[in-house]
Amino acid sequence: MSSRSSLGPAARRCWRGLQIVALAWLVALGSAAGAHAQADAAADEPERADPAGYAALIDEALIEHQAGHFEEARTLFARAHAIFPNARTLRGMGMMEFELRDYAASAAHLEQALASHTRALTGELRESTAVLLARAEGFVGKLALAVEPPDARVLLDGVVVEVVPDRPLMLNFGDHTLELSAPGYERETRKVALRGGDAQSMRVELTPEGTGEGSGAASPVADGGPGDEGPGALPWVLVGAGGALMIGGGVLLAIAQSDIDEVENPAPDATWSEVQDAYDAAPVESGVGFALLGVGAVSATIGLVWALGGGEDDARAGRVRVTLGARRVAIGGSF
Numbered sequence: 001m002s003s004r005s006s007l008g009p010a011a012r013r014c015w016r017g018l019q020i021v022a023l024a025w026l027v028a029l030g031s032a033a034g035a036h037a038q039a040d041a042a043a044d045e046p047e048r049a050d051p052a053g054y055a056a057l058i059d060e061a062l063i064e065h066q067a068g069h070f071e072e073a074r075t076l077f078a079r080a081h082a083i084f085p086n087a088r089t090l091r092g093m094g095m096m097e098f099e100l101r102d103y104a105a106s107a108a109h110l111e112q113a114l115a116s117h118t119r120a121l122t123g124e125l126r127e128s129t130a131v132l133l134a135r136a137e138g139f140v141g142k143l144a145l146a147v148e149p150p151d152a153r154v155l156l157d158g159v160v161v162e163v164v165p166d167r168p169l170m171l172n173f174g175d176h177t178l179e180l181s182a183p184g185y186e187r188e189t190r191k192v193a194l195r196g197g198d199a200q201s202m203r204v205e206l207t208p209e210g211t212g213e214g215s216g217a218a219s220p221v222a223d224g225g226p227g228d229e230g231p232g233a234l235p236w237v238l239v240g241a242g243g244a245l246m247i248g249g250g251v252l253l254a255i256a257q258s259d260i261d262e263v264e265n266p267a268p269d270a271t272w273s274e275v276q277d278a279y280d281a282a283p284v285e286s287g288v289g290f291a292l293l294g295v296g297a298v299s300a301t302i303g304l305v306w307a308l309g310g311g312e313d314d315a316r317a318g319r320v321r322v323t324l325g326a327r328r329v330a331i332g333g334s335f
Contacts (some may be wrong), residue, residue, distance in 0.1 A: 053083060074092075141199070146204070177192075272286065
């Protein structure tokens with residue numbers, strides 16, 4: 001009887017386990033050796049040759065950069081990138097866009113440069129790129145935009161942009177215009193102002209076309225009834241009445257000034273009884289004139305606020321303060 005057959009069941013299971021472990025170790029050792037050999041072979045392979053015209057474009061771009069011609073340098077880097085996309089061309093475009101103060105585009109290209117594995121950035125080159133990216137992001141605002149419907153077309157300052165959930169738009173600081181549209185919806189325009197480092201959120205829900213209209217339903221505008229959204233003619237009546245009062249006040253003030261001149265500069269042969277009427281009338285004419293000016297200005301102002309604000313509530317919201325003096329009227333308040 002062989003020595004193996006003399007082993008008990010437990011010993012045989014142990015022996016079989018040791019054989020499996022040994023086999024697995026040999027397979028792993030062989031795989032590691034093969035991977036190491038492939039890595040050495042890849043390292044020994046020469047770097048991919050530059051496509052025709054690539055090196056010349058890079059040289060021209062560097063010359064333009066040294067001369068401070070950043071727009072020309074960016075164009076040349078972009079042409080080189082079109083021939084051979086890699087981390088170095090992305091970095092070049094990002095650097096030129098930073099010099100041109102297009103910080104949003106600069107940050108986007110520098111991020112791509114750091115992530116690219118083709119002609120990957122290493123060492124000091126990678127570190128300096130990361131530093132420049134941080135500087136560019138300091139001048140960029142982020143706008144988290146949510147749009148309903150999701151397939152709406154979005155124009156940012158006249159250029160189509162793609163809205164991706166959880167990926168904010170990177171915008172240069174300053175004022176921007178968003179135009180949103182979708183088939184079957186009303187077009188909307190929004191304004192947004194960003195400063196460097198800002199992070200804002202905006203949700204826009206487009207209004208379906210024809211909302212609130214139905215068969216047989218009267219149009220609120222054509223009806224002219226209580227549902228009319230427009231302020232109607234009354235605000236302009238107030239404006240006209242206010243203007244008329246101001247004209248009347250101005251005429252009275254002119255008459256009062258004439259009477260004052262008559263009293264202060266009488267004719268050489270004039271008697272007091274001849275100028276007494278002017279003396280008595282001047283204060284009354286001045287007071288009434290200033291009052292008419294004040295009331296007219298208030299009336300015209302409320303009418304304008306109501307007409308331009310679009311509703312009676314806006315007119316009530318305006319607070320006007322009028323101060324009358326001996327020869328002046330002061331109007332203040334908030335609208």
